[in-house]
Amino acid sequence: MTTATPSPTSATPALLRPVFPRRPSRNRVVISLARHLSLLLVLVVVLYPLLWMAGASVRPSNEAFGTLGLWPSNFTLENYATGWSYGSLNFSRYFVNSLVISVLCIIGNVVSCSLAAYAFARLEFPFKRVMFALMLGTLLLPYHVTLVPQYVLFNNLAWINTILPLTVPKFLATDAFFIFLMVQFIRTLPRELDDAARLDGCGHVGIFRRVILPLSLPALGTTALFTFIRTWDDFLGPLLYLNDPAKWTVTQGLNGFLDATGESAFGPLFAMATLSLAPIVGFFLVAQKLLIEGIATSGLK
Amino acid sequence: MTTKDSRLTGAGVRRRGDRTSVLPDVDDLTDPGSSHGRRASGQARREALAAYGFLTPWLAGMLLLTLGPMAYSLYLSFTRYNLLTPPEWQGLANYQRMLVDPRFKASVGVTLEYVAVAVPLILIVSMLVAMVLNQGIRFLPFYRASFYLPSLVGASVAISMLWRTMFGGDGVFNAFLARLGIEGQSWIGNPDTALYSLVALSVWTFGAPMIIFLAGLRQVPKELYEAAMVDGAGPLRRFFSITLPTLTPLIFFNVLLTTVNAFQAFTPAYVISNGNGGPLDSTLFYTLYLYQRGFTQLEMGYASAMAWALTVVLGLFTAFMFATARFWVYYGDER
Structure with a gap:
């Protein structure tokens, strides 16, 4: 399967086979080689920055950061120890804060978006088309148009400097993307299962809990994963709502680190930056496997 | 009952x-x-x-x-409002102010330049890589996952910081150029190039549209290519007559999404410029200027007007895309 040779299969009339003589096969080797080389080049460009950062985080601070190499000559974990509580920074606190916010956002999105998705995918009700169009419309809506008034609202509720502005909206299904994702998924589930559950005496809540939710685990997993990544990476939200350094998230901690030191403490800075990405990369590697298994077991193409 | x-x-x-x-x-x-x-x-x-x-x-x-x-x-957007005193009606003053505000104009220019350069680059790179990956390449899952990874982390503070260091005066990029005998500069510090380091960052995250293109390419029936080859169509002809038309729905989707997202980019510009959009406003993204006006200077009315202007522009762009779709998006009617 290394080359996409249009093999003269049975679909090709036998007479035409000589149209593909032996000579192009040498070209094909060259083309195949070129393909692999170009992919490897892209791979280097894509992975180099990430690997370089990880390398810089375990390099002694006195080694210049203009070094091209990835692996440090003197491996050290000193940067991690220094960065974890650099100056007035407190990364254990930031990680806990980020984790709490992320977990709450995941719960909120999974619950509220799956509820809405079930209604859109399975139930008939007045104004369904209008509401669905409205929901799709918010997918493309720039978030800035609600940024200022939401800030005013949360300010009036005295929610500034709490995690409520970052988490409560998730319980109200404001991430339309995940509703859409789950609607698309639920639509692929056979309706006969709903009917069978109904005959067994299940109402809509029962069907949702016992049939739809268990079968939608892949979509729920995707929602949870993307919610985690977005929340963990989010910078503008915490920047607006969390001013008290004790409530900062990891992204704010990093930004504060950069503000406080410029580039003078880049070793510890990169150590913390690497740590901040570790959960995302880790979850991605795990989920990548789950995804492939899910595709293999469900027989989806 | x-x-x-x-x-x-x-x-x-x-x-x-x-x-x-x-x-x-x-x-x-x-x-x-x-x-x-x-x-x-x-x-x-x-x-x-x-x-x-x-x-x-x-x-x-x-x-x-x-x-x-x-x-x-x-x-x-029709008022003056600083969060402390009640909003004060001003009519169209905020919108008129946009027309004469030099920093507003600068932010529009920066954002348009960024979108106009980054979006086509992302789409071309993602499509090319998807096409190469679709040739029955070995280790496809590995390549696909690796290429997708930057899309997950590209908007984070950590990567923005990394970029700032890599493209700074003493950064890795210059060290690389020095190997090639080219004298570098501070790409972040130079107003002429700062924006392009942000463009590079966005192109680095080509993985998400690539995954979508790849999924589309795998749907193209192989028989179409075989038939075309039998008819003597060369690679270019096959690309323009088979691949490109089949991909148009995905191109539509990716253009729309990538553009809307590019207009809303914030974190990289904020981190790379310390939140001020410098040097010389060369990285003053529209969203960054909106943030400064609204939340640093507490001009909530002006910020709201800017937000609505952006919403209208993106709405018009979306409408334009949907209106023109029937002329260039091919939905394979014969199926």
């Missing part, structure tokens, strides 16, 4: 009491005797009630956090 109804409906047996019975049963009056009609409407009503139950969180969010705030920000 409950027992009769459930006996009649059969399929719609409910274990709990019939909630709809508290409502006036209009259909009983208009359509007496027809058990079928009553069954259908009774069920429909219960289903509608259940649906609104399931939709309650979403509806509350829609009203309280989206539609309400949108209306309120439209109102604020």
Whole structure:
């Protein structure tokens, strides 16, 4: 399967086979080689920055950061120890804060978006088309148009400097993307299962809990994963709502680190930056496997 | 009523009491005797009630956090408001101010240049890589996952910081150029190149559209290419006659999404420029300027007007895309 040779299969009339003589096969080797080389080049460009950062985080601070190499000559974990509580920074606190916010956002999105998705995918009700169009419309809506008034609202509720502005909206299904994702998924589930559950005496809540939710685990997993990544990476939200350094998230901690030191403490800075990405990369590697298994077991193409 | 109804409906047996019975049963009056009609409407009503139950969180969010705030920000855009004193009506003053505000114009220019350069680059790179990956390449899952990774982390503070260091005066990029005998500069510090380091960052995250293109390419029937080859079509001809038309729905989707996202980029510009959009406003993204006006200078009215201007522009762009789609998006009607 290394080359996409249009093999003269049975679909090709036998007479035409000589149209593909032996000579192009040498070209094909060259083309195949070129393909692999170009992919490897892209791979280097894509992975180099990430690997370089990880390398810089375990390099002694006195080694210049203009070094091209990835692996440090003197491996050290000193940067991690220094960065974890650099100056007035407190990364254990930031990680806990980020984790709490992320977990709450995941719960909120999974619950509220799956509820809405079930209604859109399975139930008939007045104004369904209008509401669905409205929901799709918010997918493309720039978030800035609600940024200022939401800030005013949360300010009036005295929610500034709490995690409520970052988490409560998730319980109200404001991430339309995940509703859409789950609607698309639920639509692929056979309706006969709903009917069978109904005959067994299940109402809509029962069907949702016992049939739809268990079968939608892949979509729920995707929602949870993307919610985690977005929340963990989010910078503008915490920047607006969390001013008290004790409530900062990891992204704010990093930004504060950069503000406080410029580039003078880049070793510890990169150590913390690497740590901040570790959960995302880790979850991605795990989920990548789950995804492939899910595709293999469900027989989806 | 409950027992009769459930006996009649059969399929719609409910274990709990019939909630709809508290409502006036209009259909009983208009359509007496027809058990079928009553069954259908009774069920429909219960289903509608259940649906609104399931939709309650979403509806509350829609009203309280989206539609309400949108209306309120439209109102604020006609006022002067600093969060401390009540909004003061100003008519169109905020919108008129945009036309003469040099930093506003600068931010529009920066954003348009960024979108115009980054979006086509992302799309071309993602399509090219997807096409190479679609040639039955070995280790496809590995390549696909690796290329997708930057899309997940590209908007983070960590990567923005990394970029700032890599493209700084003493950065790795210059060290690389020095190997090639090229003298570098501070790409972040130079107003002429700072924006292009952000473009490079966005192109680095080509993985998401690539995954979508790849999924589309795998749907193209192989027989089409074989037939075209039999007819003597070369690689270029095959690309323009088969691959490109089949991909147009995905191109449409990716252009729309990548553009809308590019207009809203914020974190990289904020981190790379210390939040000020420098040097010389060369990385002053529209969103960054909006943030400065609204949340640093507490000019909530002006910020709201800017937000609405952006919304209108993106709405027009979306409408334009959908209006022109029928001329260039191919949905394979013969299937």
